[in-house]
Amino acid sequence: MPKSTHSKSAFSPDYREQPYWMEHADSFIRPMQAEPPKKVDLLIIGSGYTGLNAAIEASRGGLDTLVIDKGLLGSGCSTKNGGQISTSIKPSHDSLTKKYGSQKASALRNEGINALNWLDHFITSEGLDCDFQRCGRFHGAHTAKHYQRMLMSVDALKQESINVHPIDKDDVRSELGTDFYHGGLVYPDNASLHPAKYHQELLALASSLGCKLVEHCEAQKIKRSNGHFIVETNQGDIFAEKLAVATNGYTTKVTPWLRRRVIPIGSYIIATQTIDTDLLTRLFPTNRMITDSRKVVYYYRPSPDRTRVLFGGRVSARETDPSISGPKLLRDLIRLFPELVETKISHSWTGTVAYSFDELAHAGQYKNLHYAMSYCGSGVSMASYLGMKMGRKIIAADDSDTAFDGLDYPSRPYYQGKPWFLPIAVEWYRFMDRLLN
16 A cells, blocks of 8 residues: 655654554553463464454363464454444344334344343453543534434334434533534433553453464464365364354455355544644543544544544545545544644554445354454444353353344345455545535
């Protein structure tokens, strides 16, 4: 990917093309072993939130468990996301009712609440140090029409036991220091955390339970033997009684059935250089997470220590380089907050999230291979929750069921895992965002 020709004036002198979350990565403990064992009860491919939560449950259930990753442990989106946690299930209750009936629709929508509440309990009960807080989320309306749509959705959301209340245009500044939005909705129960600290705590917990963790161990081929699995890796073959795949947006040809169902999408984030405390307080008086109503969505927040702004979104139809995406994100950030016109970028990075063709997360089994993925932008809570449930299912626990069980995991004819249609979709969404202005 060619480097940016943008002016270097967008970047601070200490600019780094890496996640802001990893700023103190040198102090992180990395519990792991140099090479994988030849035989385990359970092999998990992927060391993000899904894989580690599954490993924690399986290890507690008595299984000799191994987690491998083709790169560094957690080098996917688990250490690159925005740290925002909502109860979001993308399809509406009405659209899910048309497809599955009202009871199933309610169960699916309720899983978003279940995931957040479970994550809150898990982090609290385990004492995980990851800056978790129920700070709430403000969802801004970027047009007056979108605000009217939001107002019409409030009663239905409350009927689903979702805590929400509207903020009109005149009161937006009580939530956010900008005049850009035409109102919005506040979700007080939504939350935030430090994604890399959370991942580090999961690593430490899994290791303490006896789980083996091996990085730079790439699964290259999966074979079956008498109902079990032999996984060929660059570090030798591994025999596993059970196998789980937790690769989400980084799913490869090693699991072609899953790859045909996952839509990998790059998301881009910047961190600003340190901002004056009084200014940041004016811009983010409530410390909430922020999203907005555009189809090509932006998401942003103060850093956990309230010294910087972290701003993410999709800046181009095609995948690009963080040195190119960074100035574009900064431009949009300044459009929202003109007071940041002199602010520079300290960090710019990208990660790959995963969608599905029906905009639902999916978990289940395919020919005895366990999987959970396609979190559609809600991966912090849903990956953790479905990873935990996958682990519970692997050890045959009674409480392993979810509303996602038994759902068809759709693909499309000729789709092989490379979303050639994504640039077209992004341009269409941009057009729709402009059309409704």
